[in-house]
Amino acid sequence: MRVLLVEDNGDFALPCRQLLAALRGVQVVQTAASAQEACDWLRANPGGWDLVVVDLFLGQGHGFTVLRECAGRPPLQRAVVLSAYADETARQYARKAGADAFFSKTNEMDALLAYCLQLAGEVDGANR
Template sequence: MAWRVFLVEDLRSMHVLLADLFATIGSIEIVDACTTEAEARLWLDEHPGAWDLAIIDLVLAQGSGMGLVAHARRTGGPGAKVVVFSGYASPGIRAHCLALGADAVFEKTETRQFISWLSLEARGAGH
């Protein structure tokens, strides 16, 4: 069974790159993607437990991913993971996201660490 990913990212090119990345890891599929905070909140509310991993960017076309971290934590099913993957993950932002309930926070330049984390988590979840 594939690990179901809900992606919150405003750049469509990043959607394609992440989908390609997930294909190389295997057993990971994007179930939906949103580009704004409002769209993401609505999707999370309408699909509780329908995802295993939420990947959230902090800077969106409208709104911010910051408030989505706690919202995703509340609406996710048992064992669901919330990860911030953003170009703005300074040490202070990282600490704040973790305090809000993120399982991990990665700067977009930390691609290697992000891939390692994804691979380990996907295997650990039995996917």
């Protein structure tokens, strides 16, 4: 499963990338630090990803822009939010913008990793 990680905090992006890449069947194909960088990459690589993991509040832009860029994607391509701002309002806005799931950076990393493993299995099964 190919992952695009959208995270502007380098102190968090590197360990997050390493955690994701350590999962069986997961490859982080690109890391983007801004909404524009992520959207440009998505436009240039429409079939080059299976999962976008996006922070909501970026130094340049926000994750909602990235979620909207993913609209109209095939069913096996997913977009999830990983944010420190995980109140119910943020979760609702993310769902409306097209997020398939929402995970808190502070206490839901295990749930994100479990989601990734499950999706990696679905992607692998679909590619057989």
